[in-house]
Amino acid sequence: MENLHEILGSKWFKLSCAVAGVVVFGYVIVKRFTRREKKIAPKDTVILYQFGRGPKAPSISPFPLKLETYLRMANIPYENDLTGKMSSKGKTPWMEYNGVAVADSQFCIEYLNKERGIDLNAHLTAEQKAIARAFQKMTEENLYWVLFSWNWIHDSKKEVCKLFPYPRPVALFFYYKLKGKAVGYAKAQGMGRHTSKEVMSIFQQDIQALGTFLGQKPFLMGDEPCEADCAVFGMLAQVVWQMPNSPHEIWIKKEFPNLIEYCYRMKERFWPDWDENITEPERKKME
Template sequence: MIKLFIFPAAFGLRNVSPFCLKVEMALKHLNLDFDLVELSDPRQSPKGKLPFIEIDGQRIADSEIIFEYLDQKTSGGLFGDLSEEEKARGTAFTRLAEDHLYWLMVASRWIDDGWWPNVKEGFFGSMPFPLKQLVCFVARRQVTQTYNLHGLGKHTFAEQKDFARRDLAAINAAVSVNPYLLGDKLTAFDFTVASLLAGILDNKPDAWITPIAREFQPLMEYTERVQQQVGVFCRV
């Protein structure tokens, strides 16, 4: 039995991290037996972040590395039927989603003063005072520093919204002409992109990035289509 370690539910989301959700989608798609284990402190992970899986006494962390492991374990169950060109396009969408759009979503939750109380309560609400205040301060400062080091934090709020809109428009263009990112067939790359989009669209209350995503009807339909097809949903 595989154990998948994920964050507890928050913000109206059953699976609050797109990285955790994409692995859950992959496991379900591959028809592998697994249990979900909620873990509030990602420092207990081998790499200090979630998700990670535990299988045959081995712990494997990082969603991309988990995907590669699962693909090997299932003799190409995730990527084996894809051409090199399809893998290249899928990887490009993955990088756009996880290395750029993801951080804009993070900023819309953690750095926006209006939304921050939801993070504070959702992630740290069970902590006693004054530990809660200290941990919240340190965690938010680390996220802000990382966002600034990424480079996105050096732009104005209006410019960050424009970045988000262009990222979302690029994905929308792909799924406006085909049901999935690479064409007519569902692939593991859809798990990556749709998981992130579901978190943006369904977190409660709306973050500033949410109404931008809702400008793109094909994008919303695509996100729902992938979740329906796999039978795994981000929302509660």
């Protein structure tokens, strides 16, 4: 019995109880946010599956924001499912369209282009299309991993926790639960093996390429936006709105304010319902 009292009074037991309480509380919160009825889409309407809205931007990930911006740019009717339900590939975003499920943001765009006869690049020359694709792939296959590595490996303040729609203790629980897998992804890709200084250098080179090429043009390839703008905007929006006071946001504001202006230009044109401090009514409005 004395041993039991010692155990119950020990710091280890109290800590275990605290952790268990956080886990249970987190589970309740998750259930509350994800318990929604399955949406039944009208004909020719996209059901877009993604995580919930972010605190400063419509998505906590660049790829859902890319796809949703494309839907708006192409004037395709859609409804959001923000329960975080994963695709058959175990990822988001994905969509259902007239009973067909399509995973991966780019495959969704290509499928809709074909089904609806859409070409957001029709005003571009063959050479411009090639350049646009190159910048999109640099953004999605390189710059993305720079930001990912910063959030999960190099940021000692764990600012990424602010993107989770939970109280700080629960957000930290999920952060540590996901961190090992996230670091593994970054190291497998390669970016996670670099130092923070090296990763920052890669960020600056990518941003310099984007900013220099954009110059004073309204959009990536000229006076009108194209498909690649959805991807570039989706990625830059993470820095501009969801990484405040990070070395990345400070540097891009100082060195390439034209990219900041570009982001606000895209936001104004395709996201008039996006308030930078997204309240619950605003979230529902965008759903």
